[in-house]
Amino acid sequence: MTRLSVEMLAADAPAPITSAGHAQLGIAVLVGIAVIVLLITKFKLHAFLALTIGSLVLGAVAGAPLDKAITSFTTGLGSTVAGVGVLIALGAILGKLLADSGGADQIVDTILARASGRAMPWAMVLIASVIGLPLFFEVGIVLLIPVVLMVAKRGNYSLMRIGIPALAGLSVMHGLIPPHPGPLVAIDAVKANLGVTLALGIVVAIPTVIIAGPLFSKVAARWVDVPAPDRMLPQRASDELERRPGFGATLATVLLPVVLMLAKALVDIVVDDPADRTQRVFDVVGSPLIALLAAVLVGFFTLGRAAGFTRDRLQQTVEKGLMPIAGILLIVGAGGGFKQTLIDSGVGQMILDVSKDWSIPALLLAWLIAVAIRLATGSATVATVSAAGLVAPLAADMSTTHTALLVLAIGAGSLFFSHVNDAGFWLVKEYFGLSVGQTVKTWSLMETIISVVAGGLVLLLSLVL
Template identity: 80%
Template sequence: MPHLSVEMLAADATAPITSAGHAQLGIAVLAGIAVIVLLITKFKLHAFLSLIIGSLVLGAVAGAPLDKAIASFSTGLGTTVAGTGVLIALGAVLGKLLADSGGADRIVDTILAKAGGRGRAEGPSREGRWRATGGPMPWAMVLIAGIIGLPIFFEVGIVLLIPVVLLVAKRGNFSLMRIGIPALAGLSVMHGLIPPHPGPLAAIDAVKANLGVTLALGVVIAIPTAIIAGPLFSRYAARWVDIAPPEKMLLSSGETPDPRAQHASDEPDARPGFGITVATVLLPVVMMLAKAMVDVLVDDPKDSLQRVFDVVGSPLIALLAAVVVAMFTLGRAAGFTRGRIASTVESSLGPIAGVLLIVGAGGGFKQTLVDSGIGQMILEISRHWNISALLLAWLIAVAIRLATGSATVATISAAGLVAPLAAEMSTTHAALLVLAVGAGSLFFSHVNDAGFWMVKEYFGMDVGQTLKTWSVMETLISVVGIVGVLLLSLVV
């Protein structure tokens, strides 16, 4: 495993846009991040605008000419959007087809039916609150969240799954935390560690890691992490916060109001089958993993088989193939006309505009960091530190996550700072560097994170209860994730 005591060269050999010393560069980094944090948390400015202003402040404090700082930011924004924007858009289209066709509902209903329906409740506690052993339901919920969370964003996954979580807890007389924590853990692990989610994709692009290898190693780490932070931790979370589904989220009939519900005319005529739905969702994953496997077994750029899989397993082709297949296996199976499919695709792109802008601006901030010479500074200062590069990457991501509240901003910014460390890393360790950053970006979600407030309101908890459940769960994911990364680095 590479350590910072090993001599490393910066990946970018171009001269920095400033000749400032280490002290000035350090102050510039702190000033840039402080401005971003202040604007997001205190003044509630959109992260896109905050990142632009923070980038300019960083360049100015570092002593870079303003035109050079602007050029660096613009270059980083364009490169990031070009590398990840199309993939994010394709992932959004696939997720929208999955939701609107009823495919997501089919996966949920099938797995819940296999899990045994209501389970065996222990009944109300002395305080009159509900308790439940949960039975197989927590495991079913983390499995559902993992599958649903592969192609869609975390916020969309919450909207899809919360109605199911509340309904299962209500009808089965389960503690809400016993059912809800596994679902949240499955979604969060996918969001932080597994491409094609925006953060991992942007980090892969910044570090120049192999996407297929990152995906394969990410799955290896994600499975035990989701189990520990989901079904296992939910036993303790249910004891700490033993609550029933909030009545304000339930209809008088006992059914759960579905945030996805629109007009009755928008409901699909039928729903695609479970098998074909899961196969469609997993198609891009299988294609990218196949490319990674061929790369390992063949390792000859001139080999015809490897060249074929380089195309077939590229993220663009894999996701594009999944979207085209989904139009038939999901859209047509649900009775969608060509016009309805076109409308679904169109409506999926609007909501991701903000995500694309934040990811792009994060890339601009990253490029400003790099061009200012921050990456080289980190190498020079830490060259003789006896600390793992993977652990350093995690710590940097943790610090930015705690400050900004955004996992995506933390991932992109930290990846830009540690990208030079990957210059002499092997393919597998560069992928682990991405996963270390992803794990750090999930650490301790609190009041400056929009996801914190979403979970609080949906589950009807107060701030203290949310900190004891959701925030601890996120921290557990982050810690277990970096432990998994460090252990894997010893054997790959």
């Protein structure tokens, strides 16, 4: 985008809802974020309520009329849910189908049957990465814990040697790869190309998950040499089924939306003619909505019917898949409202003006902002949506590639050092039977490695692309 077009966009943009100067806006941001952090960490308030209150506080401190601050928040909430809400819902349905039909177990068992010894940590990271594509992080952990404990016990492996690669695969997918909520919100906020972001996300994710998973697990197993907890393994979904989907059909269903979105990105690069019929077709089938919808519809047959599900059982699976995402949708929506309040108050433009005098690269700035919010709130999703709102104006004069890298920088920063204010920290601690110190030396350090390695790779790619 040329400087002239940026100036024209600035001229056409709506006037800020406040006339506050840079100092007052800076204070408003700090106070707003501090309120959100305090409400989440000290008063244990749900992130949706904390983001709502923090947005209104930010508007008030910035000197915006309350009615305009409310309008900004509700507008941002509505547009964010409209942009990514359906995608999150479709992803949840696909994930539930994968879990309930035994498709996930089929992938796990097939890969484990062909892996042994030194290959087992690599098999675990592969399983987690494939299964983690359509699943939310918490669901993925619950699904994979029985597998991790079973493999560690039967093979007499250190729990960390098996567990860390599985956690790394899930975490990298969660932070960097659409259609997970965080990356989708960031893509929507900075107006990035989803296909390009997905392609570059895979490029960044592969070396990141190798370093933070199988390689780091060697070190983690020496630091925390613990066996799998001696307790009853949770029952797997497929244990109650007479039959389950085939490996090939399950894998094809999981990868279908990724293939369609990548195909669209490739056609856009090769053809680059909006009037071309081929490009128009791929613009439709490769859009995230159609790609995920196609995977869900295909999954009804390749997963649901293959497992012997009746129509009523399929309907129940869809309903159960949608129920847990209410909280996620509200948090993502409120994050969008917070983002819009930042933009309408002029905070985004303020950061754009101030950062012009800094020597710090925009991608590094985005990573650092996401890191700070992640450390404060403990939520990768809150860190992503807040950081995306703050740095969105920086994308105005970026190329398509660098805008996608901006999304990945935010996603990488949002994973930095999970600690006691993160629900994921306690989930890992309890499932693996670790102490707080052991969890910090394994899980928290693994998350930091993911964040730093992915952030470094993003900066490296920005120099060559």
